[in-house]
Amino acid sequence: MSAHELAEPCPYVSTDDDATDAALLPAEQKLPALLVVDRDGRLYAAVAGSQLIGRLLPSYALADPLFASGSDDWDLHEAPERLTGLTVAELLPRHRVRPPTVGPDASVTHIAALMARTHSPLVAVVESAGDQARLVGAVMATRLMERLIGGT
Structure with missing residues (x-):
């Protein structure tokens, strides 16, 4: 079985997209990470749900786990406001993480070794055409586990 056969269509966002809308995507689609492409559509980063x-x-x-453990959740209603007016580029960590990638074959x-080495919940599958690379989809850890353990 190849990456192309294991890959699932994976929604992605652009660095210019609204951060609030982008942050909702993993929750709505049950994704382990958010894939981000740059203005030219090239794979740019992966942001884990955590x-x-x-x-x-x-x-x-x-900053203070002890303080957080004793805190109530009174200010969590402000969570969406922390993203208001930000783009995805502004949401990204200072040191962006490029997702591990493989070709369709x-x-x-x-894929399993790459995922294990990089501690990534997904591996992006990209297809190269000249100097361009097109995102085909992603192999999610859950799908890979099905394949490795379930024999599908």
Whole structure:
């Protein structure tokens, strides 16, 4: 089985898109990460759901776990406001993470090893045509686990 056969269509956002709309995408689509393309449509970054959650929390909750553990959730209603007016580019961590990528012919073993080495919940499948690379989809860890354990 190849990456092309395992890949699922994966929605993505552009660096210029609205951060609030982009942050909702993983929740709505049950995605482990948000794939981001640049203005030219090239794969730019992957943002894990945990990183998106971190952007929604007040800074004290991240800085002081003890304080956060004793805190009630009174200010979580402000979470969406933390993204208001931001673009996806502004939402990205300072050190963006490029998702691991494979070509459409990559084997299950290759994908599994890459996913394990990079601790990534997905591997992007890209198809090269000259100097352009087109996002075909992504192999999600859940689909790969089905293949490895379920034998499908």
